[in-house]
Amino acid sequence: MKNFLLILCLFIGSHMFAQEIVINEILTQNKGLVKNSAGKSYDYIELYNSSSKTIDVSGYFLSDDKDTLKMFTVPSGTKITAKGFLLIWANGDASSKELNTNFKLSQKGEKLFLSYPNGTLCHSLKYKRQFSNISYGLLPDGGKEKEYLIPTPAKINKTGRIFVSDLKGKTETNVTIEMNINSYSIKLLNPKGETQVVKVLDNKTDKVLYKTKIESSTATIHFSTYEKGKYKLLIGKDTYRILKN
Template identity: 35%
Template sequence: MTTKMRMVLSLLVCLVVQTVRGEQADIVINEFLASNQGQIKDPVFSKFSDWIELHNTTDRDIDLSGYYLTDNLDEPVMWRIPSGTLIPKAGYLVFWADGQDVGLHTDFRLNRVGEQLGLYSPDRIVVDALSFGTQQDDMSFGRLENSETQWVVFDLPTPGRANDASHAVDVTPSPL
């Protein structure tokens, strides 16, 4: 498959993803850091690993048992979120994308030159998904004020808590 064909297919997949998601997902991919060189240290393995933050937009706790995270929208069941994983109402949960495959550590890593991120329900239905381009070292990419549509680069990442607009350095249109 040619590069151009892959790009067209990715765009079509993302358009379908946006349509499937509907107006407002209960759980969203809120922020991620794909080139963590020295910003936030993983407390379990004491390394500067990449991470993905999910945000629960509801006023109730949500059980993420059996949901899936992936960095390839063609492979929606790449990594299964462990049983018993809860995200509190209006809360945030960080997953370390370090290839460790234990606890909240995915079996895949993020690619700083760009790729895709997806969250899928246990029924393999898209909950949230995006594609992103090249990322800067130690700068996260996230929703502005937890916006549904506007994404920014943050010079001070905020894993596990609300994004801080005062640290937005580049306002970007929604990722595909």
């Protein structure tokens, strides 16, 4: 009976503590958006302390391999203040002067693991395909919902209604995109007033959902009637990815 109670107490204590330090946000395609002290743009992992006390995370482990949980060790003396954040760069060079993992993040999606110093699992974050300069994580901070986010390293997580991501191939047109993350629309800037055919396609089937022709200096494409998910935006021969939350 005593052994049972001891095991139960350890389980409950570990479970409660596991909710305090979490993998809160990741960015796998940092294209010059967030830079370290040396001016380099690396991917990152953000940890969050949801508790009301400072927690020493020395000896915690990070990994992207469930069979090798002790892949990267958080250095001795590392602490996260109450409701605070810890930013860890992830370019695969653990010898860096800054806090940096010895593994890189996959853009195609994977699962990250945070473990206690004794090797038991503390928290995990499974993420799907990622896009340039768009992060992914928990909403609210430390919460259960997972969303694409506006990158906010070591700050409160924020999301937007719509995101425009990386261009495929070289730019063929002079049209640029102005994104308003608080609305379900994007603005096309066409300074030379060139005639361009614009299409919105289903991401999986390439079915044309919307088609128009622009000739003016500005045009607005609305996504309010589309379901949450991924789309392709074609402007002439240029292709962009659209993510709607």
